[in-house]
Amino acid sequence: MLVSELKPIGEILGSLRPGERVFVVACGGCAQTTGAGGEKAIQTLKSAVLEGEHPVVGALEIPFLCNKALIGLKLSRVRTTVDKAEVFVVASCGVGVQAVATVTGKPTVPASNTLYYGAFQGVWPAEERCARCGECVLAETGGICPLTVCPKGLLHGPCGGSYQGECELEPGRPCGWQKIYDRLAELGRLDLFEKFRPPKDRRRALDVPLSRRRTTLWDLEFWEE
Amino acid sequence: MRLRERLAHGEFVITCEAAPPKGADVGPALEAVRKLAPKVHAFNVTDLQSSVLRMSSWALCALIKREGFEPILQMTCRDRNRLALQADLLGAWALGIENVLVLTGDHPVLGDHPQAMPVFDLDSVQLIAVIQALNSGRDLAGNELSGRTDFFVGAAVNPTAEPLEPHLAKLRLKAKLGIGFIQTQVVYDPQAFVRFVQKLDGVRVPMLVGIIPLKSAKMARFMNEHIAGVHVPEEIIKVMERAKTPEERRQRSVEICARIVRAVRPYCQGIHFMPMGWEDCVPDIVELAGI
Incomplete structure (x- = not known):
C-alpha cells in the first residue's frame, strides 16, 4: 500500500499553463483506499481545475495506475478525449504518475505527494512498516x-x-x-x-x-x- | 605525552569540548583552547553538535594540533555516508589527528537545518569497525590502502540512561570491536554512575566522566525536559535556585561539579568537560576537586 495525499490545489494549478486542456486520472487502488484517489479525487480536482479556468476534457478512474497495460487499455477506449488533452493531472502515488506519463507521452502533473508505503499502515496507524531494504534483518x-x-x-x-x-x-x-x-x-x-x-x-x-x-x-x- | 599514553600509564586525564565556530572566524574558539590548555590534556572538537551547522570538526582539530595541543575528532554518522566518513578519517590522519570519538549523532530534525537528509549509512558500532579496518590498512570494502592509520578510538555512553541495559549491551559490543577510551554523557548523580560501573563486567576501557557546569536552575530544568538522557537531581537544582547573584551561581556551580568529580574519581580514569560557553569554570573545578 502506497499512501498519498492530494497536494494543495494552488500547487497543482501552478503547474498548469493558462487555458491548458486537462485530463484527470485517478487511481482506484492504494490512492483510493487511503483517500487521495478514485471518484472523490476526480470530483475535487475537476472542480478545482475548472475554478482555475482550465477546460477539463476528460476524467477517468483506473483501478491500478501502476499497471501500464491497464492504463493503455482504459485510455484507448476514450482515445478522442485523450488526443484533445494537453496535460494529465494524476491523483496517485509517484509510480502511477510516471506510468501515465510513459503511456500517454504527454505532460503529466502529479496531484499528490506520496508519503510512505507498507501494508495497511496508511489506513490504520500501525507500526509494522517495511523499508524494502532488500536485506531483511x-x-x-x-x-x-x-x-x-x-x-x-x-x-x-x-x-x-x-x-x-x-x-x-x-x-x-x-x-x-x-x-x-x-x-x-x-x-x-x-x-x-x-x-x-x-x-x-x-x-x-x-x-x-x-x-x-x-x-x-x-x-x-x-x-x- | 599523548592521550593514549597517558591513559595507558594510568594517569587521570582531563578532556574538554571545543566547539567550532558558527561561521568563518575561528579566532575565539582557538583563544578558548589556548586559555584552557594548561589544565586540559586533550580537546574534543564537536561535530555539528545538536545538528546545528558549524565549521567542520576536523578543521578545528587540525588548527588545535598546529597550536601544539591534542585534539579528539568527534565523528557522527549523521552527515556522511561510508565513502565520506572514510575519506575524512584518512584526511584527519594526514593532518596529524589521531584520536576519534565515534558518535551516532543527533537527528537533523533537532538542529537548525531540519530539512536535511539524515544519512546514518553506518551506525556508531559499524563506524568503529571501519576505523579498525583503516588501522589495519584496509578500507571497508576490503581494498588495501597505501599506508595505514593508527587511530585511538573512543566511544560514548550514557551511564545514567534508563533503562540502562540496552545501552550497556551496546557498549559491550563496541568494546568487543576495540575501543581505547570511553567518554560519558554528563553525570549529575555520582551514585548512579557507580551503579553503572558495577554493571560493566567485562568492559575494561578507561572511562572519562562527562561534566557540564550548570549556569542556573533554569538551565538544569531545561536539560531535564529537553535533553534526552540528562537528569539533574532536584537537590542540585535547589542549590542553584538559592544562589541569587551571578557570582554566587558560578561559585555554586563550580562546587557542585567539583563534588561530583571527587565522588566519581575512584571509579574512572578522567573527566570530560562540556562547558557550553563556561570554559572559564573548568580550571576552578579542576582546582577545587584537587585533580
Whole structure:
C-alpha cells in the first residue's frame, strides 16, 4: 500500500499553463483506499481545475495506475478525449504518475505527494512498516524492523537520545531499539542484541536490478506499449 | 605525552569540548583552547553538535594540533555516508589527528537545518569497525590502502540512561570491536554512575566522566525536559535556585561539579568537560576537586 495525499490545489494549478486542456486520472487502488484517489479525487480536482479556468476534457478512474497495460487499455477506449488533452493531472502515488506519463507521452502533473508505503499502515496507524531494504534483518530483531522503527535506521541498539523508552525526535515517540530490546528479552534472545551486523548494501534499497524487471508482467507491459 | 599514553600509564586525564565556530572566524574558539590548555590534556572538537551547522570538526582539530595541543575528532554518522566518513578519517590522519570519538549523532530534525537528509549509512558500532579496518590498512570494502592509520578510538555512553541495559549491551559490543577510551554523557548523580560501573563486567576501557557546569536552575530544568538522557537531581537544582547573584551561581556551580568529580574519581580514569560557553569554570573545578 502506497499512501498519498492530494497536494494543495494552488500547487497543482501552478503547474498548469493558462487555458491548458486537462485530463484527470485517478487511481482506484492504494490512492483510493487511503483517500487521495478514485471518484472523490476526480470530483475535487475537476472542480478545482475548472475554478482555475482550465477546460477539463476528460476524467477517468483506473483501478491500478501502476499497471501500464491497464492504463493503455482504459485510455484507448476514450482515445478522442485523450488526443484533445494537453496535460494529465494524476491523483496517485509517484509510480502511477510516471506510468501515465510513459503511456500517454504527454505532460503529466502529479496531484499528490506520496508519503510512505507498507501494508495497511496508511489506513490504520500501525507500526509494522517495511523499508524494502532488500536485506531483511527481522530474524535478529525480534520481528521489529530497526530501519523503520528507528528514525536513524540504526542496526546496533539505541543511540544516546533514547531515554526512558522514548526517542529524541518527539515526546511520546517510543524508542525503536528499546522495543526491540524488550521483545528480544521476552523471546529469550538477547544474544542477538549484541551481534555485529555489517553495513547494509544500500543498492538493494535504491534500485531494482534489470534481472528483476524482466518478469512476465513487465514484458507484457512493454509489449502493450 | 599523548592521550593514549597517558591513559595507558594510568594517569587521570582531563578532556574538554571545543566547539567550532558558527561561521568563518575561528579566532575565539582557538583563544578558548589556548586559555584552557594548561589544565586540559586533550580537546574534543564537536561535530555539528545538536545538528546545528558549524565549521567542520576536523578543521578545528587540525588548527588545535598546529597550536601544539591534542585534539579528539568527534565523528557522527549523521552527515556522511561510508565513502565520506572514510575519506575524512584518512584526511584527519594526514593532518596529524589521531584520536576519534565515534558518535551516532543527533537527528537533523533537532538542529537548525531540519530539512536535511539524515544519512546514518553506518551506525556508531559499524563506524568503529571501519576505523579498525583503516588501522589495519584496509578500507571497508576490503581494498588495501597505501599506508595505514593508527587511530585511538573512543566511544560514548550514557551511564545514567534508563533503562540502562540496552545501552550497556551496546557498549559491550563496541568494546568487543576495540575501543581505547570511553567518554560519558554528563553525570549529575555520582551514585548512579557507580551503579553503572558495577554493571560493566567485562568492559575494561578507561572511562572519562562527562561534566557540564550548570549556569542556573533554569538551565538544569531545561536539560531535564529537553535533553534526552540528562537528569539533574532536584537537590542540585535547589542549590542553584538559592544562589541569587551571578557570582554566587558560578561559585555554586563550580562546587557542585567539583563534588561530583571527587565522588566519581575512584571509579574512572578522567573527566570530560562540556562547558557550553563556561570554559572559564573548568580550571576552578579542576582546582577545587584537587585533580
